[in-house]
Amino acid sequence: MQPKTHAIIMGGSLAGLLSARVLAKHFDRVSIVERDFFPEKPTPRPGIPQSRHLHILLNRGKIILEQLFPGLENELIAAGAPRLAPKSIGWFSPTGWATHFTPDVNDLIMFSRDLLDRQIRRRLTENTNVHFLEGGTVTGLLAKGSGAEVAGVSVRFRDRHNPANINEQNLNADLVVDASGKVSQTPKWLKKLGYEPPQETLINAFVGYATRIYECSGKLSDTAPVFVSTAPPFRTRGGALFPIEGNRWLVSLGGGDRDYPPADEAGFLEFARSLPTPMIYDAIKDAKAIAPVYSYRGTENRLRHYERLPRYPENLVIVGHAVCAFNPVYGQGMTVAGLDAQMLDECLKKQWQRYPAGNLTGFGRDFQQKLAKLHTIPWTFAISQDSRYRGSEGAKPNLATRLTIDYMDLVIKALTTDAKVCQAFLEVLHMIESPAVLLHPKIALKAIAQFTSRETALPSPAQISANDR
DSSP states (O other), rough: OOOEEEEEEEESSSHHHHHHHHHHTTTOOOOOOOESSSOOOSSSOOTOOOEEEEOOOOOHHHHHHHHHHHTTTHHHHHHOOOEEEESSSSSEEEEEOOOOOOOOOOEEEEEOOOHHHHHHHHHTTTTTTTTEEETTTEEEEEEEETTTEEEEEEEEOOOSSOOOOOEEEEEOOOOOEOOOOHHHHHHHHHHHOOOOOOEEEEOOOEEEEEEEEEEGGGGGGGGOOEOOOOOOOTTTTEEEEEEETTTTEEEEESTTOOOOOOHHHHHHHHHHSSSSSHHHHHTTSOBBBBBBBEEEOOOOOOEEEGGSSSOOTTEEEOOGGTTEEGGGGOHHHHHHHHHHHHHHHHHHHHHHHSSSSOEEEETHHHHHHHHHHHHHHHHHHHHHTTTTSSSOEEEEHHHHHHHHHHHHHHHHHHHTTTTTHHHHHHHHHTTSSSSSGGGSSSHHHHHHHHSSSSSSSSOOOOHHHHOOO
8 A cells, every 4th residue: 555645835825825735636645834823814914924915916826726726716706805807997107107998808806815815725624635734833854864855844833822832743744845935944954954055146126015904985985996106216106006805995005215105194195195196195095094004125036046056855845935035016926826836736747757656756856947947037027127226236137137127118108008018018917928928029119119209218207297197
């Protein structure tokens, strides 16, 4: 009789939850070790400090989640998540209002991050081989003999009712998945096992944002959702106003180059008033706030190059923000977590084709190399935006990235007046199409035409305000 197989996931955030859904198809038992105790209702928890802020699930991410959890979209809507047609959203781009048309992209489903995580956790409990080990802090990797193979993790468990009651356990596993996010300790643990820690690429534009939730009443009831982009280096401030479940509106204000929005009520409103369009300020100045202002500034881009390690242990993979963390203001994180899960599924299927089920020889290294290629496009997008800020620190963009930045400026300028350019840009933004679409002659000619136009420079805030609707 073949022995039972076991996979352990470090971290119960979205990357960990989606990994669990995939691993449940390939392993007899899947254990999610999570430091927090999950709340019964969709409320924030310490392990996801950014959950109070705006989360947008791109179309590609929505498709992936629906494939992993059929019917999830309808469940979110039934729980109160609003469905928004793209044409109903006002987008104030770096060069002004984007043209209004009916884009060929699916509706957005808006929700709090807490609601999404709760729904996915509930669906995972339907898999009898998925187990949540709450209150557990992973303290290290277990290795076999010479350390060539990871054999599990050591965990310190807290008692939910008596936190002082600590229980140390070693948990054995055939595969260990690090989905613990930016705070991942795997580089340190690998060093203890005799491996080189991965090189890191860090780019920090010192972007911070603040969020507040309002009751849907008064002028907010008649307000259209709006997203106001920053335009670094000329304009460091932006914001967004979107409805979420519970008949509430979530307002996030952000700024780069340390131009952080204040967390007090007067400062928050003044920051909203300073945006190049008055839509957000007018909507909230007399609205009823039902939560404090919450701030978040952990927005640096961090890429850990596990794919470059000269030696890599068997039976270990790293996913999500534990390997590649993007500035969350660009809304890529949840969708990339879905892409990571898809890649994990595909690589395991190919592994079982090469070897008998359960043999993971070479799997970890192969997966990290494929994942690095998968992350190239979203990583390039994030750093190309953040490198525009004057105070951005870390690795500087190479020539290819600088050319990408210059070309994207022209595309964004063209989309304010051309529906086809705007359509193509949104398809790329939602990861439905490859960025190569923006190089198609029909798009490129319209973008390059902006270079020869008289108004090639970004408009000033005063000019933009004058043209505001």
